Structures are given as C-alpha cells and as structure tokens.
Amino acid sequence: MESIDCVICGKQSQSPFETVFDRLGENENTFHLVRCTCGFVFLNPRPTQTEIQNYYNVPDYDPHHEKQGNVWDSVYKFVQTVTLKWKYRKILPFEELGFLLDIGGGQGEFANYMAEKNWYVYFQDDHSTIKRTLISNTIQSYRHVKQIPDDVEFSVITLWHSLEHIHDVDFVFTYISEKLVEGGVAAIAVPNLNAPERKIFRSAWAPYDAPRHLYHFNLQSLEDICEKYKLTVIRKYSMFQDAPYNILLSLTPLNPIKLIKAFFITLYAWIYTAIRGPKYSSSILLLCQKQ
Numbered sequence: 001m002e003s004i005d006c007v008i009c010g011k012q013s014q015s016p017f018e019t020v021f022d023r024l025g026e027n028e029n030t031f032h033l034v035r036c037t038c039g040f041v042f043l044n045p046r047p048t049q050t051e052i053q054n055y056y057n058v059p060d061y062d063p064h065h066e067k068q069g070n071v072w073d074s075v076y077k078f079v080q081t082v083t084l085k086w087k088y089r090k091i092l093p094f095e096e097l098g099f100l101l102d103i104g105g106g107q108g109e110f111a112n113y114m115a116e117k118n119w120y121v122y123f124q125d126d127h128s129t130i131k132r133t134l135i136s137n138t139i140q141s142y143r144h145v146k147q148i149p150d151d152v153e154f155s156v157i158t159l160w161h162s163l164e165h166i167h168d169v170d171f172v173f174t175y176i177s178e179k180l181v182e183g184g185v186a187a188i189a190v191p192n193l194n195a196p197e198r199k200i201f202r203s204a205w206a207p208y209d210a211p212r213h214l215y216h217f218n219l220q221s222l223e224d225i226c227e228k229y230k231l232t233v234i235r236k237y238s239m240f241q242d243a244p245y246n247i248l249l250s251l252t253p254l255n256p257i258k259l260i261k262a263f264f265i266t267l268y269a270w271i272y273t274a275i276r277g278p279k280y281s282s283s284i285l286l287l288c289q290k291q
C-alpha cells in the first residue's frame with residue numbers, strides 16, 4: 001500500500017470521508033476514502049500499481065468478464081450498445097475523422113466502433129485479462145501509452161471510465177496535453193461523487209469500487225484537474241445511461257424486490273439529474289480542448 005498527496009492541489013491535509021469494502025473481495029478488508037481540504041475525495045492509502053493487479057483478476061469484475069445471462073450483464077451490454085453511439089455523436093461536432101487514442105479502453109468496444117467509422121485508432125489497456133481478439137486488426141494496441149511512437153499526435157483522446165483507475169494521473173494528463181493537436185479534444189467520463197443515488201446506498205454505492213477506483217470526482221474536481229493541465233472545458237454532459245447500471249450493481253445480489261427498488265431509485269436519479277444537470281448525474285462526461 002502507498003499513501004499519496006492530493007493529485008489536484010498537492011496538499012497532504014485530509015480528513016476521513018468513508019470506509020468501504022471491496023465489493024468483489026472474499027475477505028473483509030476495509031479501504032479508506034479521504035477528503036482533501038480542496039474537496040477532492042480519493043482512496044488513501046491505496047494498493048501500489050503492482051498490488052492492484054490482484055484486485056482486477058477476479059471472475060466477477062464487470063467490465064472484463066465474459067459471462068452472460070444474469071440481469072445486470074444484460075443491462076450492461078444494452079447500455080454499452082446505446083452508449084457507443086452516444087459517445088461518437090458527442091465527439092463528431094468537433095472532430096469528424098482523425099487519430100484517436102482510447103486510454104484504458106477495456107475490451108476495446110469503443111476502439112472497434114471508431115475503427116469501423118474509419119478513424120485511425122490507438123488503444124491502451126494494461127490489464128492482462130482482456131481478450132486481444134476483440135480488437136480490430138487496424139487498431140494499434142498497447143499496454144502502456146509510453147510504448148506509442150513519439151511522433152504520433154491525436155485529434156481525440158478518450159478516457160471512458162478509466163481516469164479513476166490510473167495511478168499516475170500527472171503522467172496521463174501531461175501526455176494528453178502534449179499529444180493532443182491544437183484544437184484537439186479530450187473526452188473524459190467518470191462516475192460522479194454527487195450522483196443522487198449515492199446517499200441512498202452510502203458505503204454500498206457501487207462506483208466506490210474500492211480499491212480499483214482510486215479517485216472520486218465530481219464536476220468541480222474534474223474541471224479543476226483539466227484546467228490544471230491547461231485543457232479548456234468546452235462541454236459537460238449528464239450520462240443518464242449509467243444510472244440504472246450503477247444502481248443495479250449497488251443492489252447486487254438482486255431479487256424481485258430489489259429490482260422494483262432499482263426501478264424507483266433510477267427514476268428518482270433521472271428526474272433529479274434532468275432538473276439539476278450534469279453536476280448531479282450518475283456519471284459525467286467532460287469534453288476539453290487544447291487551445
């Protein structure tokens with residue numbers, strides 16, 4: 001385990017925020033979330049980059065596992081299909097075609113989708129459980145962005161729910177601000193600490209996902225970190241599609257009563273977000289531009 005300073009303001013002064021269990025773990029280990037004086041919430045101490053691998057190599061880890069059939073697997077797949085198109089449409093007004101890097105691209109669904117739209121796609125993910133066969137032949141695939149040739153620049157860099165998993169945030173943001181072409185766009189999506197349903201689930205809120213989720217952004221802290229690295233925020237979006245999945249996952253193991261409960265909590269979360277905007281969405285998407 002390692003202790004860290006705040007990745008946004010660099011301060012060491014933190015207060016306890018929440019104690020959480022590993023929702024996929026077999027033992028009762030607890031993890032501690034802290035809140036910095038700047039307001040940012042993160043896991044501290046946290047497993048090192050080497051130690052964290054054990055927490056991904058579990059059969060039930062959702063974005064990586066292949067098992068089909070139960071309710072939330074089906075929900076996940078459905079949401080994913082709808083979301084791919086949604087993500088593409090958010091980028092299109094700024095960049096119609098070019099070089100794209102997907103950082104922490106999971107099983108490569110978005111990379112494949114963009115390759116099919118004739119983008120030149122570079123893909124990075126360092127978790128060995130991912131099946132490489134899912135990646136289209138035209139995609140350049142890397143375990144680490146440091147392996148990407150130096151002369152490649154990108155018009156779009158995407159981090160779909162991957163920023164909260166990355167140990168070296170300073171490296172990744174420096175990389176983004178160097179490798180984006182002028183006017184290029186970074187699309188960053190993360191779970192939102194201000195999601196209305198978090199207060200219902202408390203420490204069982206699935207997006208805490210300790211110790212795999214190292215940071216818990218809200219709209220303000222995500223804007224702060226983008227601006228720290230001179231990326232100008234140009235759009236903010238609510239990700240309504242993430243609410244049902246996060247809610248079902250928080251209620252797992254499911255039964256008929258919990259499914260009814262999930263329906264009403266989702267309805268509540270959607271209405272709350274519709275009225276109050278991305279600041280209170282289950283997940284948020286920020287588009288930033290290199291000026």
Ligand SMILES: [Zn+2]
Nearest residue numbers: 006009036038
């Ligand atoms: Zn801070």
